[in-house]
Amino acid sequence: MSEQIIIFDTTLRDGEQALQSSLSTKKKLKIALSLEEMGIDIIEAGFPISSPGDFKSVEAISKKLKNSIICSLARCVQKDIDVAAEAMRFAKNFRIHIFLGTSPLHVKSKLKKSFSEIIDMAVFSIKQAKRYTNDIEFSCEDAGRTPINQLCYIVENVIKAGATTINIPDTVGCTIPHEFSQIIKSLYNKVPNIDKVVLSVHCHNDLGMATANSITAIQAGVRQIEGTMNGMGERAGNTALEEVIIAIKLKKNNLNLHTNIKHKKIYKTSKLISEICNTFIPSNKAIVGTNAFSHSSGIHQDGILKNRKNYEIITPESIGLKPIKLNLTSRSGRAAVKYHMIEMGYDEKLYNLDILYNSFLKLADKKGQVFDYELEALAFIDQKENDNEHFRLKKIDVQKQSIGITFSSIELYCGKKIKIAETKTKKGLINSIYITLNKIANFPIFLKNIQLITKKKKIHIEISTKVQIEYKKRQFYGIGNAKDIAESTALAIIHILNNIWRANKVNIILKNIKK
Incomplete structure (x- = not known):
C-alpha cells in the first residue's frame, strides 16, 4: 500500500530569509492560504521571537488556517518556545520546531558548549515545548557534518524527551546523495527508538543536490520533506518542493509513495509567491520555469506534435498551466510553422507553406523569436510592404x-x-x-x-x-x-x-x- 510523504513548507520562514526586506502580514497570509489550498501538510509560518512583525504574521496565519498545521521555529531557549506557542494560540493544532547545532563546528565555535551540554539543552527545551503541544519537531542543525555516532545519540535522547518529528538538515548543502542516504540508513539501524518518530530532511542547494538528496532520503525511509516553493532560501536556496512533489507523482509506482498535494495548484502558487516576493524564476527552472514546457528545436517540435510524450514527461496541465505553444525560432521546422497557422485557423490552401517557411527563417534569423501575428503577416502581406513600417x-x-x-x-x-x-x-x-x-x-x-x-x-x-x-x-x-x-x-x-x-x-x- 502506498505511503504518504508529509510536505513541510518553510517558504515563509527559511524562504523569506533570502529576501531583501520582510514581507507584510497581509502578504504572508496570502501565501499561507495559497499553500493550504495547494494541500501543504505543515506550514512553517515564521520565527516569532525574531521580531514583532513575525509574531504578528504567525498569529494572523494561526487564525486563518483550517487544514494545514501551522508551525513556528524556536531556538533551545525557553523564551523562544513560550513566544512561539503564544503566537500560535489561536490554532486548533500547532507544531513547535526546535533547532540546535550538533556538528563539532557548531558546538564549539558557534555555541561554545560541550556536546553533553547540547544534549541537556535539547532535552530541556523539548520538555518545555511539551507544556504547549505534543507535536514537537527537533532539528539537528548541520547534521550533514555531525559524526554519525553523535548524531544517533542526540536523536535517541530527544525522542526519549518527547520529540515526535526528527529533522536531519543538510544545513550547508555539503552532502551528495549516496553520503546523505548513508546518514539516514545509519539512523534507522543505530537508533533503537527511531520507529517512534517521523524522520524528516531539510536540504540546501549549495552543490545543486537539494532535490536529489531529498529523493534519496525518501528512498532510505524518510517520510517528511522540508523545502520551499521555487527553491527560495538562504544562499543557493532550499529543496524546491514542486520538484520533489512531481518526482513522487511521476515515480509513484517505483517509490510506492504519494502526497496530499493538489498538483493543479502548483503553478498558481509558484507564480503567486514569485510575484509577492519579487523573486525571479529562472526560465530553465524545473517544473515552473517559462521554458519547462517549451520546445524550439524542429526535431523536438515535430515529435511533440505527433505525441507530446516524445519530449514531455509531465504535461503543463498537470501543474495547472495551460498548454504551451511551440516557440517559433530559426531552429523551428515546417511542422511548427504549419501548426501555428492551423492554430490561428488558416487553411493551408490560403498560403504557400514553402514560401512562408523561407520568409519565416529570414525573420527568425534577424530577430530571434517570431510571434503568431508576425507569421500571419508573412503569409498574407507582400514582403516589401511587410518590411515597411506604417x-x-x-x-x-x-x-x-x-x-x-x-x-x-x-x-x-x-x-x-x-x-x-x-x-x-x-x-x-x-x-x-x-x-x-x-x-x-x-x-x-x-x-x-x-x-x-x-x-x-x-x-x-x-x-x-x-x-x-x-x-x-x-x-x-x-x-x-x-x-x-x-x-x-x-x-x-x-x-x-x-x-x-x-x-x-x-x-x-x-x-x-x-x-
Missing part, C-alpha cells in the same frame, strides 16, 4: 511639470502623413507616452506589462524597453532601444502598433479573398 517616430518631447504632471508631445509618421498628439497626465512618464501614441493610432489597446533594462555600452548607457499590450484579446510584444527611457518606450510601443496595423491589414486581405 508608424515611425519623427519627434518626441517629454517633460515633468509641476505637481507631478508629465507632458508628452509626439510627432509620428503614419504612412505618408505626419500626425501630432499631446498629453498631460499624473500617471507618469510611461503612461503619458502610451496615451499620446494611442491618440494617434486610435486602437482599443491595453498596456499589460513593461520592463526596463539598462545596458552599459562603451561610451553610453542604452535603455531597452520591453512592452506587452493586449489588443482584441490578443497579446502583442514590442521592444525598443534608445539612450533614454522616453524614446525606448515610444519605440517599443510603436513596434507593437505596427504589428497591430499589419494584423488589421491581414483581416482586410482575408475578407477580400472570401469575397
Whole structure:
C-alpha cells in the first residue's frame, strides 16, 4: 500500500530569509492560504521571537488556517518556545520546531558548549515545548557534518524527551546523495527508538543536490520533506518542493509513495509567491520555469506534435498551466510553422507553406523569436510592404511639470502623413507616452506589462524597453532601444502598433479573398 510523504513548507520562514526586506502580514497570509489550498501538510509560518512583525504574521496565519498545521521555529531557549506557542494560540493544532547545532563546528565555535551540554539543552527545551503541544519537531542543525555516532545519540535522547518529528538538515548543502542516504540508513539501524518518530530532511542547494538528496532520503525511509516553493532560501536556496512533489507523482509506482498535494495548484502558487516576493524564476527552472514546457528545436517540435510524450514527461496541465505553444525560432521546422497557422485557423490552401517557411527563417534569423501575428503577416502581406513600417517616430518631447504632471508631445509618421498628439497626465512618464501614441493610432489597446533594462555600452548607457499590450484579446510584444527611457518606450510601443496595423491589414486581405 502506498505511503504518504508529509510536505513541510518553510517558504515563509527559511524562504523569506533570502529576501531583501520582510514581507507584510497581509502578504504572508496570502501565501499561507495559497499553500493550504495547494494541500501543504505543515506550514512553517515564521520565527516569532525574531521580531514583532513575525509574531504578528504567525498569529494572523494561526487564525486563518483550517487544514494545514501551522508551525513556528524556536531556538533551545525557553523564551523562544513560550513566544512561539503564544503566537500560535489561536490554532486548533500547532507544531513547535526546535533547532540546535550538533556538528563539532557548531558546538564549539558557534555555541561554545560541550556536546553533553547540547544534549541537556535539547532535552530541556523539548520538555518545555511539551507544556504547549505534543507535536514537537527537533532539528539537528548541520547534521550533514555531525559524526554519525553523535548524531544517533542526540536523536535517541530527544525522542526519549518527547520529540515526535526528527529533522536531519543538510544545513550547508555539503552532502551528495549516496553520503546523505548513508546518514539516514545509519539512523534507522543505530537508533533503537527511531520507529517512534517521523524522520524528516531539510536540504540546501549549495552543490545543486537539494532535490536529489531529498529523493534519496525518501528512498532510505524518510517520510517528511522540508523545502520551499521555487527553491527560495538562504544562499543557493532550499529543496524546491514542486520538484520533489512531481518526482513522487511521476515515480509513484517505483517509490510506492504519494502526497496530499493538489498538483493543479502548483503553478498558481509558484507564480503567486514569485510575484509577492519579487523573486525571479529562472526560465530553465524545473517544473515552473517559462521554458519547462517549451520546445524550439524542429526535431523536438515535430515529435511533440505527433505525441507530446516524445519530449514531455509531465504535461503543463498537470501543474495547472495551460498548454504551451511551440516557440517559433530559426531552429523551428515546417511542422511548427504549419501548426501555428492551423492554430490561428488558416487553411493551408490560403498560403504557400514553402514560401512562408523561407520568409519565416529570414525573420527568425534577424530577430530571434517570431510571434503568431508576425507569421500571419508573412503569409498574407507582400514582403516589401511587410518590411515597411506604417508608424515611425519623427519627434518626441517629454517633460515633468509641476505637481507631478508629465507632458508628452509626439510627432509620428503614419504612412505618408505626419500626425501630432499631446498629453498631460499624473500617471507618469510611461503612461503619458502610451496615451499620446494611442491618440494617434486610435486602437482599443491595453498596456499589460513593461520592463526596463539598462545596458552599459562603451561610451553610453542604452535603455531597452520591453512592452506587452493586449489588443482584441490578443497579446502583442514590442521592444525598443534608445539612450533614454522616453524614446525606448515610444519605440517599443510603436513596434507593437505596427504589428497591430499589419494584423488589421491581414483581416482586410482575408475578407477580400472570401469575397
